[in-house]
Amino acid sequence: MLVLYWPHLIDPERRLLGKVHPMGRKDLPRQGIFATCSPARPNPVLVSAVPLLERTGNTLKVRGLEAVNGSPVIDIKPYTASCCGAENATVPEWMAQLHRQMDPGGAFA
Numbered sequence: 001m002l003v004l005y006w007p008h009l010i011d012p013e014r015r016l017l018g019k020v021h022p023m024g025r026k027d028l029p030r031q032g033i034f035a036t037c038s039p040a041r042p043n044p045v046l047v048s049a050v051p052l053l054e055r056t057g058n059t060l061k062v063r064g065l066e067a068v069n070g071s072p073v074i075d076i077k078p079y080t081a082s083c084c085g086a087e088n089a090t091v092p093e094w095m096a097q098l099h100r101q102m103d104p105g106g107a108f109a
Helices: 012-016 093-102
Strands: 002-005 046-049 052-056 059-062 073-077
16 A cells, blocks of 8 residues: 655755755765655655555554654555556666665665
């Protein structure tokens, strides 16, 4: 499922940034804010793709949600590869490097 949420703890001044070092890493060149997953965006609606583990009434239990406690959830959508996936998607080398370093056996390795 896709969970859209608002990063309520982001300082409004950070939302004025045009470029950032991905993941705050100074060893990577600055990139335009929309080329990164930075929460410091002009309109910081964030999204996490997470597996639904359990539903009890109106309470959902998921794994891997990147939001901090108290982040307002804006919407919840189903994830379907046919609608959300992109054929032959590519990522810049700096992003592939980050993914390899975070998850050596992952999809971008």
